[in-house]
Each structure stands twice: as C-alpha cells, then as structure tokens.
Amino acid sequence: MVDFEWYRSFIAIFKHNSVSEAAKTRIMTQPALSQHLACLESEVGEPLFIRTSRKMVPTERGKQLYSHLAPLIESLEEKTMSLKLHQGPTMNPIKIGATPELFTENILPHLSRLKLDTTTYFGDAEQLLELLKEERVDLILTNQRFLTPGIEYVRLMEESFVIVAPLETAVPDFTLLKEKERWLSEQKWISYGLELPIIRRYWKEFFKKGPLINPAHVIPSMHLILKAVEEGAGMSLLPTHILKHQNGTNPRWKFIFEDLKVHNEIFIGFKSKHKHVLIINEFIQRVSEEIRDEPRDVHLASNSY
Structure with missing residues (x-):
C-alpha cells in the first residue's frame, strides 16, 4: 500500500532535483527521504530518477507521475493551509x-x-x-x-501608448508621415530610460527606422513624466490608462497624432x-x-x- 508521504517526498525531489534539498524542505533526514523514494519506485516497478553526481534527473515515468500527482498534492496542501488561515483574522x-x-x-x-x-x-x-x-x-x-x-x-x-505633449504645443497640419517624423525628431523628448523604451518601438512601427533623438530628460516614472509634460519640459509616449483619471479635469497636456498608437x-x-x-x-x-x-x-x- 502506497504511503501518502512517499508522494510528498517524490514531489519535493522533483522540484529541487536533489535529495538533500528536498530533505531540508521536508525537515527530514536524507536517508529517510531516500527510503520514501525507494519504496515508491518499488511500488511503481521502475526508477523515477536517474542519479547523477550533480542532481536527480527525472525519468519519463517520473515526469509522467509528477504531472499526475503535482496538481493533486499541491491542491491538498493549499486547501489545508487555507483552512488554517481562515481560523485566524489574517488573509x-x-x-x-x-x-x-x-x-x-x-x-x-x-x-x-x-x-x-x-x-x-x-x-x-x-x-x-x-x-x-x-x-x-x-x-x-x-x-x-x-x-x-x-x-x-x-x-x-x-496597454496603448500615445504621444502626450504640453497643452500649448503648436502642431502643424501635416499630410505626409515623413513630415510628422521630421517634426517629432525636432521636439524635446522625455524618456523613461536612456535606451528610449517604447519611443524606439514607436519609431520602428510607424517610421520603419530608429529614432534620431536624444532625450532632454530621463525620468524612470510614467506618472512623473506626465507631471514634467504638464510643466512644459517636453513630450513623451505614455500609456492611455494612466491618463484616464486626469482626463476631463483641465489637464495641461494634450494628445499628438492620437491615431498613431503603439500597443504593449x-x-x-x-x-x-x-x-x-x-x-x-x-x-x-x-x-x-x-x-x-x-x-x-x-x-x-x-x-x-
């Protein structure tokens, strides 16, 4: 008859690829845990791991057994933990x-x-x-x-990113995409990082080349970039969902070329x-x-x- 603890020891060895590490997590001695594995392999009728000098490598039968057992064992352990937690005031x-x-x-x-x-x-x-x-x-x-x-x-x-500029920014009426690209390249930009994350994506997607710009300011915070845009420090690409709370409250920024959105x-x-x-x-x-x-x-x- 299979002992439930054999399964738990097998799962621990599979996760850690090591009898010694598995024994630590189970708070057992290595010989006791090795005995669990030997008993389970005897019951299954074939090896579940290949022993190497560095780690325990699961056999195909071991992998198959793990895929069947893991959801069941972990679910039982989680449900037990959940019952314990629900007895107290914490979640x-x-x-x-x-x-x-x-x-x-x-x-x-x-x-x-x-x-x-x-x-x-x-x-x-x-x-x-x-x-x-x-x-x-x-x-x-x-x-x-x-x-x-x-x-x-x-x-x-x-998430969708659009160009956001200071409210007073005057945008010419362009008809050609290359005119937009030329004008945008001449503006002051605020970037999340020196490598121009998302700005580079934007240029590649719509203008089919990398941006030839040096950011005027690098600020690793989308919310602070928006503040900088409001203060007139430059324009940037920002996700629309961080703007939804600001829209309709007299924002000091506006969208530029809102039809050109890049997604992430x-x-x-x-x-x-x-x-x-x-x-x-x-x-x-x-x-x-x-x-x-x-x-x-x-x-x-x-x-x-």
Missing part, C-alpha cells in the same frame, strides 16, 4: 513584484477586493525577473516576457513549479476579472489636437 499572503506604474494602475485600485494580504517589491523588468528567480516574490507584473527556463507567463492585458502587452510571470499553487491562481483570476471589467483607454477626442 492569504502573497508577494508581488511590479513596476510602480503597473502596481499603481492595475493592483492598487483592487486591493480591497482581492481578499489577500500582499507584500510588494518594486523594480524594472530585469530586477523583477531576478526577484522571481530567487523566489523572493511569488509572481511579477511585467511588460517584458523573458525566455527563462522555469518561468511561465500569462497575458494580463494590452502586460504579463503575470511565475515559476513553472508553482503553476498549480492555489493562491497564485486565485490572484491571477481575481486581478484578470477586475481589469477585464474596467475600461482601459481614455477617450482621446476631448483634448487632442
């Missing part, structure tokens, strides 16, 4: 990595309805990836999907080995539902040129 905790803008626009408005305790860490896309790889966060909100082994992504939404996708990233963890799936589902039910784009016609 389920989750650690989130995000840029300040993505957190402010996509998480903060929904915090009260998520019914989760959260700890948030801020950084750029590469810093967030490192936090996730080191398991310092459970998931990340990011606009870059890196091809990293062991990391998976689900699409959360699409936002993803939630998480470790592949945690794809069946209940709290991560609940977070993704709840945030996706909240965002799906709200309008994403500001109405462009009210203050555009």
